[in-house]
Structure formats: C-alpha cells, structure tokens
Amino acid sequence: MIPVLRRQQLLELLPESEVVLLTDLIEKVNISESTLRRDLKELELQGDIEMLRGGGVRLKKEVVELDLNEKISLNKEEKERIVQYAANLINPNDVVFLDPSSLNLLMVDYIKSENVTVVTNSIATCNKLVSRNIKCILVGGEIKVKTSSCIGPIADQILSGLRFSKSFLGANGISVENGITNHDLRERSIKRIAINNSVNTYFLIDSSKYEVVAMCKIAEIDECNIITGKKYNEFDKLENIIVV
Template sequence: MLPIERRKEIAQIIKKEKAVRVNQLSEQFDVTEETVRRDLEKLENEGILKRTYGGAVLDNLVSDDLPYTDREKVNMDQKRLIAKYASQLVDEGETIFIDASTSALEVIKQVDPRIHITVITNSLNAIHQLNQYSHINLIGVGGNLNDQTFSFEGPMTARFIDHYYADKIFFSVKGISKERGLMDSRESLAELKSHMIANSKEVILVIDASKFNRSALIRIIETGAVDTVITEFSLDKSWKSYFDNQGVRVIIAK
C-alpha cells in the first residue's frame, strides 16, 4: 500500500472512531510505529487530526460537543492514568463536585472503596454508574436534560449547585491555552463549571494532552483559579513556567 493510500485510510478510521492509537495502526497496516507517527504528523498538518500521547484525535473534538457515547472512546487510556493519580487526592468524608466529563467520572470510579465520600454531579451517566458504589453518597442536581451529553443544564441546575459547598471539584475542559486560560464549547457548560468552582474549597483540573494549546468558544476561568492540574502531558519549559507563574501545582501522571 502506498503511503498516501494508508494515510487516506487512517483519516477515514479517525473520522469514524474519533480517536486512534499508534500501536493499533501499526499492527493493522503492518508498518512500524515510527511510520504511523509520520503519517499522523502529515494528517495533523492537513488539519484532520490532533496528535496526542500514543495516538491522535479528531481535530474538531475541542470545539464539537460530542455525544457522551463518543467521548467515552476518546483517550480513555490517558484518562484512566490521570484518574489513578487524581483519585489519591480524595480523603475520607469529603464532598466532591464532578462535572459531566468522562475524565472526572473516571477519578471517582478509582477512589479507594474504603473511603466514604459524597459526590455531587449534574451528569446523568455518572449518577447511573456511581449508584452501584456503596461507599458513595450520591447527590444528583436536576434541570434541563441535554440528551447529547446526558447531563443536566440551565439556571435551575446552577441554583441547585449553589445550595452545596464541596471540599474539592474534579473537572475537565475542552481546551487550555496560555492566552485565554480554560475554555469550553458552550456557555451553559462553562457557567455550571464556574458555579461548581466557586463553591469548592480546592479546584482540581484533570486534562489529557489533547486539550493543551487548544481554544474553544467560551472562557471559563483564568488558569490561576485552579489549585492543581493533573495530566499525562509532558510539559515543555514554557508550560512549566506558565503554571509556576500562575501558582498552580502540576502532577504528571506516568
């Protein structure tokens, strides 16, 4: 198969699956992983995808509000690795906010079952999945149900959130940049996260490498409002300096 034909097939795969892994493509096309990385680099230059650690995602994922069933497939290995580190920050008896992100849900799923906590969320999927955990006291906030994200949104949801105060919030975003801070795709999502952040003692951002240097429609908060960032992204000097200047602790999941 010619390289141009292989790249065309890779582009078709990522448009269908939303994300790809280097090792899987290497086996599928019977080429080296280095060859796959060069293919992904060319496709990234064409604006088709965004390379991540060990793979790539669709380039429009940051701006698109994907259905939850699609988001569950994107970068889950990285999200589980990040969650492994983040879950260790949860202490006995704490009250935790989580947003409707798959990253935040993974954190709670990995909390030691001997630790009893209260979780407050607007995510219908999180309510469904976490209901089986006996060590979690689960509080769901209502409102208008978004059938794409399986989450409750709107003014009523924000009012529900304002009735509570949490020890920590774990959340994710569509993009983070040094120029604009933390961003999301829709105003309603950004507003709810702002309410959760304002009502939390400690703010923890769980974010995979695909979200760095990306922009989205709505700015949520400045990066300096975050206490801790947990990511698998290997930060370069400029990002390390940026977080240091913002007073943000960074934990690299390895």
C-alpha cells in the same frame, strides 16, 4: 523517498487526537531535522496538521463536542492514569463535586475513601455512584442528552447553595494564551459555581485538549490545579500542572 510519500508517512505517524513532540518524530523518521521541519510546514499549509507552540504537532481537527461514549474511548490509557491519581486525592468525609466529564465517570471506579458524599449534575455518573453504593446527590435541571447531564438556571440555583471540599472538572480545551475553555455557556456557568464554592478545584484534562480553544472561557490556566497525562513544553513554567 519522494517528498509526497515522505509526508504521507509523517501523517500516518501522528495518532488521532494526540500531540506529538517534534523531538519524538525525529527519532521515528530517517530524515534530518531541517527536512522534517520543511515537511511539517508544508503539511500545515495544506491544512493537514497543526504546529503548536512548545514544539508539538498533531493532526488538524475541527473543535466539535463529542458525545459521552466517544469521549470515553479517546486516550483511554492516559485518562486511566489521570483518574487514578485524582481519586486518591479524595479523603474520608469529603464532599466532592463531579461534573459530567468522561474522566469523572471513569474516576468513580477508583474512589476508595469511606463516608464520601459526591454531588454531580451527571446522570451517568450518578448511576455509577449508586451501583458502587457511594452516597450521591444529583443536581437537577434541564437535561442535555449529549453529555447525560443537568444544566441551566435550576441546576445553577441548586449548586449555588452547596459547598465542596474538592471539585473535579473537565474542559474542551486548554492553552496558555486562552486558558481553560468549554463549548457550552450553560456548562461554563456550572463549572464557575463549582470553582467558587470549592476549597480546592482540579481540572482533569488529557492531551487531546492541548491548544484547543472552545467558545467559552472557564478559567485562566493558572487559576486551578490541572491534572494531565502527558508532558507539554508550553506548560513547563506552570506550577499548578500535575503530570501523571
């Protein structure tokens, strides 16, 4: 096969928003490892893909913030595994904070413990909690339409006076070098308050966020527990990463 067609075939094998390991690609294509690496290097130079530390590769994409419905539709199967595991960490009588991440919205369906109080700054998550008859406290503030959430100084002030058994947070990016990052400085403030006011904090992060770097740093990669759905070699030495 001529190189240009072979490289086009490689692009078609890379699912959108997912990291694929080089070892997995070798199993899917009938070429040598050296040829595969040359083709991937050429695609990277063309700006079509990103070669990641740890032996991963994915289609190149701009770091933009999606709305809530778009986030929910990405990596749905992986996200379901993550949220089912996370929901099982919630114990009876816990006071839990859920930020406006799409994974937290999905997780509401799997909360089974009784007498749980959930604090959230997500309007969508609050509505879902109410529909399931789960006790909920909605933190008010400035409305951010794209994420259906309340942010800003009013939200910060309310949240600062509360304490949590556990917090479950989302993020826009994660990497060993840059830590856990987010697009919005106001959302970053909410997350930092939740981390500081919680006995335990868990970031729920699917593989589409690997090696993405957003504007605001929330935390170092080893500062909190991280629940994710796909093994990634770069994270192997980190004891706080839980792969489900």
